[in-house]
Amino acid sequence: MIDGVTYNIVCDEPAAVNDKAILSTDAQVAERTYLEKDYPEGTFAKSGIAEAIAKAKEVAQKEKVTKLEIKEADDALKKALGKLDEVKASGKTEVQTKIAQAAEKKEADYTKESWANFAKAKSAAETVNASETATAKQLKDAADALDIAMKALEAKKPDNNNDNNNGNNGNNNSQTPAIGSVIADASGIFNYKVTGNDTVEVKNMTAKGKAKSSVKIAKNIKANGKTYKVTAIAANALKGNKKVTSVSIGSNVEKIGKKAFANCTKLKTVTVNGNKLKTIGQSAFxxxxxxxxxxxxKVKTLKTVGKSAFKGVSKKITVRVPKNKKAAYVRIFKKGGIAANKIK
Incomplete structure (x- = not known):
């Protein structure tokens, strides 16, 4: 009990002016040094750093504050900073791992175009890895870009023409990705999930893709020497993207998944280029x-617009539909949060 009483007395003692000054300085340094733009999306907020800095400032500015309050604020600040340091360390490890994997690839095994994209991504990753000032986001983006480029490498077709007569007897022995696997095309903008023998859905955007303001989702993609139809945009595929302002959706897309474009706060225009779209998922936009x-x-096939699909969009929104579908689409879009007078 004596130890307990002593501890409470010490911690409840008024903090010295110097203690408050040190806490205030630490908070200011953290605020200047640890910036959200330098970390992968979501990690900064998850660390709790903004709250910890705000609390430290609040405690440091209080006229009457105890040593316990100073200690708790300082501990919370150190904990948040530690989490961000771990994020950067993880990014460093990830980019080094990808570089090591890339070093095992041989140019002679792959097509010229896919190797050029890969070599560029590899060089960029090596530059970021060597930089002492590289941010956690730069490390993560470089690792992701190199990973995408590796997955997009296309094996050369083996030359089985032993008579050197330039015939077309070679066989393509490149391995076909299994359903459920993730692939990428040479553009490196999206990751795709294989959903069928010749179909894929947009799974998410790569670091390269997230930097683009104008985004085009293709009708088809080519990967591993095979052509796939892009028939869907997965749930959460572009959720929270803060760069994209316009989206053009390919003519083979039949479904836009739940929250696929949710909280894309700069998105202004969306165009669907074909007549196959059947479903717009819940909270999609x-x-x-x-x-x-x-x-x-061009869309005459739409059957479902999910609940709150367009909740929180601009009050000036206009949805342009085929004239002969307007009455039906007014009913469909009502559930999604679009008023009848917005359907044109």
Whole structure:
């Protein structure tokens, strides 16, 4: 009991002016040094650093504050900073792992175009890895870009023409990805999930893709020497993207998944280029506060618009649809949060 009483007395003692000054300085240094833009999406907020800095400032500015309050604020700040340091260390390890994997690849085994993209990504990753000032985001982005480039490498077709007569007797022995596996095309903008023998869905964006403001989802992609139809956009595929302003969706897409474009706060226009779209999922475009134009003039197949699909979009939004589908689409879009007078 004596130890317990002593501890409480010490911790409840008023903090010295110097203690408050040190805490205030630490908070200010953390605020200047640890910036959200330098960390992969979501990791900064998850660390709790903003809250810890705010609390440390608040405690340091209080006229009357105890040593216990100073200690708790300082511990919370150190804990948050430690989490961000771990994020950067993890990014460093990841990029080094990808570089090591890339070093095992041989140029002679792959097509010229896919190797050129791979070599560029490998060089960029090596530059970032060697930099003492590289941020956690730069490390993560470099690792992701190199991983995408490795997955997009296309094996050369073996030359089985032993008579050197330039015939077309060679066989393509490149391995076909299994259903459920993730692949990438040479553009390196998206990751795709294989959903069938010749179909894929957009799974998410790569680091390269996230930097683009104008995004085009293709009708088809080519990967591993094979052509795939892009028939869906997966749930959460572009969720939270803060760069994209316009999206063009290919003519083979039949489904836009749940929250696929949610909280894309700069997104202004969406165009669907074909007549196969059947489903727009729940909350697919929710929170897109600047979304003003959705062009579905070619779409005559739409059957379902999920609940709150367009909740929180611009009040000036216009959804353009085929004239002979307007009455039906007014009913469909009502559930998604679009008023009848917005359907044109």
């Amino acid at each position: 929710s929170g897109d506060k600047n979304l003003k134009a959705v062009n579905l003039k």
